[in-house]
Structures are given as structure tokens and as C-alpha cells.
Amino acid sequence: MPVEIVGDVFSGIFRFILRIFVEVIFEFLIKGVGYLFCRMFGRKVDPDGLTVIIVGLVIWGLVIFGGYQLLSFLEIDSCLDTGGKYNYELKECVLSD
Secondary structure, three states: OHHHHHHHHHHHHHHHHHHHHHHHHHHHHHHHHHHHHHHOOOOOOOOOOHHHHHHHHHHHHHHHHHHHHHHHHHHHHHHHHOOOEEEOOOOEEEOOO
């Protein structure tokens, strides 16, 4: 009996946390960004439509890709700033003595 009560309490807590996670990630970050972008190009945009979701996912994909490219650039720049040479084939910094 006490085990079932504890299980129900934890189940409710995890369900609540999952619900908040879905609301924040899906509704705000994906659909919100997609809606704002689609709204720039048209007045009649369904905030719950498939187009908004796809556009939001594409935008976040581009943001992640751009962030990865930026980190690669900063790694190369840091190597060159220290006086080294960057080996593009091995993707490592070669410091001269």
C-alpha cells in the first residue's frame, strides 16, 4: 500500500515535469519560432499548423548547424592567434617550437 502511494506520487511528479518540458520545448521554442517566421511572410498563419512546426524545426536545425560551424571557426582562430598552424586534414593545432 505505501509503495503504491509513493509510486503514484512519483508518477504524478514525472508526468507534470514531462508536461512542462513538452510545453516549453514544443510549444514555445519550435512552434513559437516557426509562427514568428511564417508571420513575417503572411497574415493568415495557423499557429497550430504543420507548416509552423516544420519551419520551426528547420530554423532550429540551421541555428544548431551555424553554432557548430562557429565553434569550428573559433577553434581554428584560437590556434592561429597563439602562433600555431592549423592542420585541416587532422583537424588539430600544430604549435611551432
